[in-house]
Amino acid sequence: MKKWSFAAGMMMILSAVMIGCGKEAAQPVDIAEGVDKCEICHMGVANDQHATEILMTDGKALKFDDIGCMYQWIAENGTEQIDVQYVRDYLSKEWVQGEQATYVYDENFKTPMGYGIYSFKEKSAADAFTKEQQAGTVMVAQDLKNHTWESSMKKHKAGHGEGHGGGQAENHGASHGEGHGDAGKTGEHTPSTANHN
Template sequence: MKSRVWTIGAMMMTLSMLMGGCGKEEAKPVDIVEGVDKCDVCHMNVANDHNASEIVLQNGKVLKFDDIGCMYRWTKEHENEQVEARFVRDYLSKEWVNTDQATYVYDKTFQTPMGYGVYSFKDKAAAEAFVKEKQTGSVMSVQDLDKHAWESSMKKHGQSDGHPESGQHGTSDAQQTHN
């Protein structure tokens, strides 16, 4: 009788351990809905392009950003949030890539929605080839991005925080007047 109770107990314990490991799915990025989705930092429309990025919180909420710099700005301002995963888009294919697996290229002249000048690549060789082809830019890892200054080129246009007050991406006051 004792061995039967022990066997049933051991089976229950094994079953509960197996079920505990099966519970949560891996975080995944969600589709961008152009014209609807807004950046969680600058509140501009998020284009379904290579500049889009996302954060999935542990509670399942997905935050969307129009520029990698906005994602990093949010991360810095919300250090205590429970982040499950962060995703960027491959510059060439627009495929979603976990930030930890991507390679980045930075140059202050690269055009991004909020002027942070960082592009992401799923493949380090592709990032290096891009720098070689453009003859400008620095290849960076996610650890390099964590230490990056995150200054926007939009400061040149009179905005104090790199986010235009006009509601238009990357457009200076002078350009808006002529549009």
């Protein structure tokens, strides 16, 4: 009887360990253009290389149009309820877990909300990109936690006064996907300050 109890106990422990080790990360959710809105700026999220996601422990997916918006949400809400973060490879648009990606930052890189960070699946691709562009600083996920998140659009708006290109969410969503494919080129996007918290 003792032998059976011991064997049963060992099987239960082994099963628990195997289930724990075999648990896969939650998978990214498709972007529905024209429907999905950024959790921070409330602009339409384009199904492009700038889209990011946070998958919560309760299964909810939060979507963002710019990696800077995702990090603003984290700064405001913390990480306790986050299961996994996803970003997209700048070249292939493939989803990549945020902790595993490599990033390139330059204040002149164009992103939907002006945070100037592109994400890459492979470090070698990020290195090649900075060499080709002759611009940008290569970063890892840990660096983003200490990064000063400042939008070039806010700086631009502050320098030109209120009323300069005050974009509306509807217009932003319509033009959001234009011109994102080339480095340093994207559609003009001006955040609606009324929607920022």
